[in-house]
Amino acid sequence: MRIKRAGPMWRASGWAGVLLASASLLGQGSAGAQExxxxxxxxxxxxxxxxxxERSGKTRPLATGERLYAGDRVLTGAASAVGFTLxxxxxxxxxSNSQFLLEQFAYNDKTDEGSVAVRLTKGTLRYVSGLIGKHSPESQRLSTPTATIGIRGTDFIVEVAGE
Structure with missing residues (x-):
């Protein structure tokens, strides 16, 4: 497992999809949050x-605009990438080739309190903290097959090598 701070030293080849998704997300905010x-x-x-x-044993293809829920497992194929906003x-x-689980998500939009727990089993993940991280950074957690990380930073990348 490698953890990196986001910065200018990324490898261009493996990160193209992640960069595309991250750049697009930063400009879009939370337009769907009200609904x-x-x-x-x-x-x-x-x-x-x-x-x-995957949820409750059923797999479905994702599309832009589709909702995600706590308990959803997200899988990306070769030459694939996804970006979502909580x-x-x-x-x-x-x-590409990532396996991710949104283990737990709770959020009170009136107080900005809540908690986030995610698991990356394989692949690459970029995480940019939102309001939960700004309000109570100790309420964020990332797990991998070899470690559990309390998230205190606001922008980082994790890579978990496959078997």
């Missing part, structure tokens, strides 16, 4: 290639 339901965690903002979500404006981008 979000209490159980909705986020919404897909950008997508390239084969991206699927209701607190947290931005998450996944590169």
């Amino acid at each position: 979000a339901t209490a159980s909705q965690a986020g919404i897909v903002k950008v997508l390239q290639g084969d991206v699927r979500a 209701r607190d404006d947290t931005l998450i981008s996944l590169g």
Whole structure:
């Protein structure tokens, strides 16, 4: 597992999809937040290639504008990437061949309090903290097969190598 601060030293070849998704997300904000339901965690903002979500044993292809919920597992194929915004404006981008689980998401839009727990099993992830991270950074957690990380920064990249 490698953890990197986002910065100018990225490898161009493996990060093209993640960069595209992140750049697009930063300009879009939370346009869909007003129409979000209490159980909705986020919404897909950008997508390239084969991206699927699993929930309750059922797999479905994802599309731009589709809602994500706590418990959703997101899988990206080869040469694929996805970027989504959580209701607190947290931005998450996944590169190709990634396996990601949105383990837990709770957010009170009146107080900006809540918690986020995510798991990256394989692939690359860029995480930019939203309002939960600004209000209570200790309420964010990222797990990988080899470590659990308390998120205190606002913008970072994690890469988990496959088997």
